[in-house]
Amino acid sequence: MYIRQLQTFLVVARLLNFRAAAEELNYSQSTVSDHIRNLEQELDVKLFERFGRKVFLNEQGEKLISPAKKMIKDAEEIHKLFDNDEKIKGTLKIGSAETLCVFWLPPLLKEYSKIYPDVQIILKMADCLELPEMLEKNIIDAAFSLHDESAQQQLSQIDLFQDSTIFVAAPNHPLTSVKKITAYELENQAFILTESKRGYSFELKKLLENLNIKTNTIMELSSLEAIKQCVKNGLGITLLPRIVVDKELQNGELVILPVEINQILIQAKMIYHREKWMxxxxLALKNIVLLRKDEIRKQTNED
Incomplete structure (x- = not known):
């Protein structure tokens, strides 16, 4: 027995008019008729007498009015216990890859904190490989990653955005004078990359190996900021997502190298455990992420 059917019953019982009840409830007249018919079938009784266009509440209908009102009131009390309009508070533990933690998450978390100031956010930065295990062990509630975890059926993921990776160097690096750089011209170049067994740095090393291109040195650093500082000081070149170096490109501290090589993309995702209680x-975080994703898609379509 559905509460909406009882609500419809009470309005029809008061107005004794299906069309007027439909207008008050903002339903179609057929929906009102369906509610009453389903309720009568559920109770195996007739609640109204119909003589032409006139409707009368019968004895069985009179008996239902009081318990129907009580059930609706009880349902309202239950909803109040879990009313989403009340202040959302508690703790939200988030894990994130450094790229997203530093260059994408802050505006989203600022928006979240403004709407839900009573939620304490705990942010843990971790390697993308560590995030699924952290979710499995309930160390974090959700994660923002650059890895596709669709093969792990215990995890749900929301695709956020795609970004390109680019080769960058200091403005005075010798390769900046080359208009088109083939993959083979990267031979014996010093690379400064992120430490990772997966992801864009790993894909680049694998690509160079497949082409039998030997690099001079590969420095692996755990900090994106450290990588950028080393590159700016002429210690080598690097491959990074565009969002990571946008600021440095704008102020001329770094420049893009026009390397002709298969493009390596990153795909940002929000990940959470399927069995995790929302x-x-x-749930508020998920809704904000979905809203932002829809806004980005809308802007992209308009462009």
Whole structure:
């Protein structure tokens, strides 16, 4: 027995007019008729007498009015216990890859904190490989990653955005004078890359190996900021997502190298465990992420 059917019953019982009840409830007249018919079938009784266009509440209908009102009131009390309009509060534990943690998450978390100031956010930066295990062990509630985890059926993921990776160097690097750089011209170049067993740095090393291109040195650093500082000081070139170096490109501290090589993309994702209870803070985060994703898609379509 559905509460909406009881609500419809009470309005029809008061107005004794299906069309007027439909207008008050903002339903179609057929929906009102369906509600009453389903309720009568559920109870195996007739609640109204119909003589032409006139409707009368019968004895069985009179008996239902009081318990129907009570059930609706009880349902409203239950909803109040979990009313999403009340202040959302609690703790939200988020894990994130450094790229997203530093260059994408802050505006989203600022927006979240403005809407839900009573939620304490705990942000843990980790390698993308570590994030699924952190979710599995309930160390974090959600993760923002650059890896596709669709093969792990215990995880749900939301695709956020795609970004290109680019080769960058200091403005005075010798390769900046070359208009088109083939993959083979990267031979014996010093590379400064992120430490990772997966991801764009790993894909680049694998690509160079497949082409039998030997690099001079590969420095692996755990910090994106450290990588950029080393590149700016002429210690080598690097491959990074565009969002990571946008600021440095704009102020001329770094320049793009026109390397003709298969493009390596990153795909940002929000990941959470399928069996994880969607607490109000976590559900609120998911909703903001989905809203932002829809806005980005809309802007892209308009462009």
């Amino acid at each position: 607490s109000p803070p976590l």
